[in-house]
Amino acid sequence: MTQSVVVQVGQCGNQIGCCFWDLALREHATVNQKGIYDEAISSFFRNVDTRVVGDGSSISKGIIRSLKARAVLVDMEEGVVNEILQGPLRDVFDSKQLITDISGSGNNWAMGHKVFGSLYREQILEKLRKSAEHCDCLQCFFIIHSMGGGTGSGFGTFLLKVLEDEFPEVYRFVTAVYPSSEDDVITSPYNSLLAMKELNEHADCVLPVDNQSLFDIISKIDLVVSSGKLGPLVKPDSLVTSGARAFKKQHKKPFDAMNNIVANLLLHLTSSARFEGSLNMDLNEISMNLVPFPQLHYLVSSLMPLYTLADVNIPPRRLDQMFSDAFSKDHQLIQADPKHSLYLACALMVRGNVQISDLRRNIERLKPSLQFVSWNQEGWKTSLCSVPPVGHSHSLLALANNTCVKPTFIELRERFMRLYKKKAHLHHYLQVEGMEESCFTEAVSSLSALIEEYDQLDATKSVPVESVPRLSVAV
Numbered sequence: 001m002t003q004s005v006v007v008q009v010g011q012c013g014n015q016i017g018c019c020f021w022d023l024a025l026r027e028h029a030t031v032n033q034k035g036i037y038d039e040a041i042s043s044f045f046r047n048v049d050t051r052v053v054g055d056g057s058s059i060s061k062g063i064i065r066s067l068k069a070r071a072v073l074v075d076m077e078e079g080v081v082n083e084i085l086q087g088p089l090r091d092v093f094d095s096k097q098l099i100t101d102i103s104g105s106g107n108n109w110a111m112g113h114k115v116f117g118s119l120y121r122e123q124i125l126e127k128l129r130k131s132a133e134h135c136d137c138l139q140c141f142f143i144i145h146s147m148g149g150g151t152g153s154g155f156g157t158f159l160l161k162v163l164e165d166e167f168p169e170v171y172r173f174v175t176a177v178y179p180s181s182e183d184d185v186i187t188s189p190y191n192s193l194l195a196m197k198e199l200n201e202h203a204d205c206v207l208p209v210d211n212q213s214l215f216d217i218i219s220k221i222d223l224v225v226s227s228g229k230l231g232p233l234v235k236p237d238s239l240v241t242s243g244a245r246a247f248k249k250q251h252k253k254p255f256d257a258m259n260n261i262v263a264n265l266l267l268h269l270t271s272s273a274r275f276e277g278s279l280n281m282d283l284n285e286i287s288m289n290l291v292p293f294p295q296l297h298y299l300v301s302s303l304m305p306l307y308t309l310a311d312v313n314i315p316p317r318r319l320d321q322m323f324s325d326a327f328s329k330d331h332q333l334i335q336a337d338p339k340h341s342l343y344l345a346c347a348l349m350v351r352g353n354v355q356i357s358d359l360r361r362n363i364e365r366l367k368p369s370l371q372f373v374s375w376n377q378e379g380w381k382t383s384l385c386s387v388p389p390v391g392h393s394h395s396l397l398a399l400a401n402n403t404c405v406k407p408t409f410i411e412l413r414e415r416f417m418r419l420y421k422k423k424a425h426l427h428h429y430l431q432v433e434g435m436e437e438s439c440f441t442e443a444v445s446s447l448s449a450l451i452e453e454y455d456q457l458d459a460t461k462s463v464p465v466e467s468v469p470r471l472s473v474a475v
Contacts, residue, residue, distance in 0.1 A: 001039035002139035002273060002282070005131045006071045006266075007159060010105075010112075010152030012177050013144040014073055014080045015255070019263035020144075021069050021089055023390075027267065030390045031275070037064045040274045044070055045092075046134055058134060070134065072097055072127050074159070076116050076151045077104040096130065099123055105150025109191040110432035110439075112154020113198075118434075120155075125162060132167065139273075140171040140283050142266060147195050148179035148188030157198030164202045171283055173269075174203045175262060178334065178408065180212035181415070187425050189415040194439065196412070197446040204287050206298045207265065208405065210334045214258040217306055217331075221257070264389070265301055265333065268397040271351050272383045279356060281349060281383030289381040290345045290401045295450055298405045300338055302331040304396040319354065319394070323362035326398035327370065334408055341404035342461050343372045345379040349397040352388025359384065371461060406454040413447055420444075 008017030028041050037047040037059060045067040047059040059065060069092045075081050078100045085093065099120055105111040132138050141163050145156030156174075163172050176199065179188040199206050272281045291297045304322045326348070329337035350359060359382050372379050389395050419425065420440060429435050 001042060002137045003043055003070060003135040004140040004142055004270065004273075004283070005128070005135070005138065006044070006069070006142045006144065007074065007128075007163075008071065009074045009143065009145040009156040009159065010149050011075060011077065011080050012146035012149065012152050013156065014075055014084065016144050016175070016177070016259045016262045017071065017073065018080075018084050018087075018089060019256070019259045020266050021071070021092055023260070023263050023267055025067070025089075025092070027390050031387055035064050037062060041067070042136075043270065043274045046070060067092060069093060069097070070131055072099070072124070072131060074099045074120075074124065074151070074155060076101040076112065076155065078102055097127060099127065105154055106428075107148075107185050107187050107191065108150040108428055108432070109154040109194045110429045110435040112150045112152070112156070113158045113194070114154075114432050114434040116151070116155050117158035121158075121162065124159065125166060128163070128166065132170075138167070138170055140173055141167070143172065143174045144262075144266075145174075146177045146179070147192040148177075148183055148185045150191065152177075153191040153195035157195045157202070160198055160202040171287060172202065172204045173283065174199060174206045175266060176206055176208055177262070178208055178210040178412070180210060180215070181411070183211070187419075187428070189412065189419055190425065190429065190440070192412055193416045193443045193447060196409070196450075197443040200295050200446050200450055203297060205291065207269075207301050207399075208298055208334050208408065209262055209265070209301070210408065211258070213332060213334050214261055217261065217333075218257045220330075221306060261303065261306070261333070265303055265397065268303065268349060268351065268389070268395065269399075271385045271387065272349060275385050275387040277383065277385035277387075279359075279382060279384040281347070281381065285381065286347060286399065289379075290347055290399060292344055292376070292401070293453070296344065296401065296453060298401070299399045300336050300402050300405055301333045301400075302326050302328075302398045303333070304331060304398070305392075306331065319358055320362060320365070322394070322396050323348075323366060326396055327366060332404075334405065336402070336404035336408065338400045338402040338404045339370060341371075341402050341406075342457055343370055343379060344401040344403075344457070345376060345381065346370075346372075346401070347381040347383070347399040349383045349385070349399070350394070351385045351396075352392065352394035354384060354394050356384060373457065374460060403454045403458050406451060406458070409447060409451050409454075413444065413451070416444065 006017060008014045024044055032038060032041060047064055048066045048068050049059055050066045073081050081098055081100050143156060143159060145152035147153050160172060273283060290299060304325050325331045327339045363380055
């Protein structure tokens with residue numbers, strides 16, 4: 001069994017991380033009711049005997065003593081990390097897993113990347129090495145950060161390069177939260193574009209998520225909840241909608257519920273590596289099968305059902321609807337329409353009460369309406385994990401390497417250029433040591449080259465696919 005380490009950076013990264021650890025503990029507590037430390041729990045948690053002075057003695061088998069998250073928490077402001085340490089998850093972390101400052105990055109990528117990156121490089125490296133030493137078989141680093149803030153975008157992407165240099169054989173999966181067009185951080189287009197260059201060069205897979213899509217999804221759930229039509233349709237206390245309490249506060253944006261969706265994305269992504277199933281998919285298989293070219297590693301995700309059905313025996317029509325929703329633009333975690341764009345590859349990761357025949361039937365049903373690149377017409381990767389999410393009978397995570405991600409990047413470049421043409425706020429960045437205007441021009445060139453690659457793929461959409469004759473075997 002392999003292990004993974006979660007590196008949560010900045011306010012956004014730590015808030016999502018907090019949700020993730022809460023949901024992971026709840027999920028394992030539901031599945032593992034005997035309290036025995038097993039391989040599934042070991043993927044994200046160490047079992048520590050806290051009676052031993054120092055770092056605690058790791059226990060590989062037997063009863064659970066004290067679970068410690070395989071995590072490193074980074075923030076250049078202490079607020080969110082202090083909240084975590086004073087909250088219900090305080091015993092899951094200790095001070096040796098934290099890096100905090102008090103000044104913050106001031107919504108400035110250069111401060112996070114150039115200043116704090118250099119200042120804390122050795123400390124972060126030591127904590128990462130320590131986390132790696134506690135693993136028997138470290139497979140992946142999951143990095144969670146925002147793209148719009150200073151610490152998340154700056155320090156988060158600085159970390160990527162450190163990880164690539166120090167752990168070149170370990171996968172780097174990034175969950176990056178992109179700002180909406182109504183973002184309240186004026187400099188977020190600069191931060192996002194500078195961060196994009198680093199993601200292009202140093203990440204293995206990026207799961208982009210945008211705040212507007214999350215908010216739209218939560219609003220739809222809110223609509224059903226507030227209409228009083230809960231009945232068997234919506235479970236406010238299930239894993240996916242456990243932030244539903246936030247719906248009661250109509251005047252506030254339900255960030256907890258939004259963070260829960262992203263945390264569930266990570267939980268689902270790793271389910272096949274943690275639990276038994278008739279068709280398992282490891283993290284290395286995701287990268288191997290869904291990323292045909294190094295830079296085209298952005299995977300559009302959708303999670304179904306967001307408000308799930310309550311019944312265990314799923315009528316086929318309802319199960320089929322879940323697969324249909326996975327390709328609908330209303331269910332994507334970024335503003336995208338994969339059904340009307342070009343697929344390079346697609347993964348369907350199913351949990352719970354679903355059969356392989358259900359998977360195959362739905363792929364055959366949906367294939368005619370989806371356009372794949374000519375050289376990968378059978379570009380499907382599937383997995384079945386027998387353990388469903390808590391409170392649900394089944395769920396589906398779809399990961400699509402699809403050109404529909406391109407409009408997000410184009411809009412980001414346009415928002416960047418509106419500021420950059422006026423050189424607005426540029427001096428805040430250029431006064432940071434090591435930061436030059438060429439950093440901006442190189443970042444724009446990098447993103448433009450990425451957009452051009454997607455353009456070239458889109459240009460092949462109208463090219464008819466030749467039917468290749470199958471090999472005939474003489475009997």
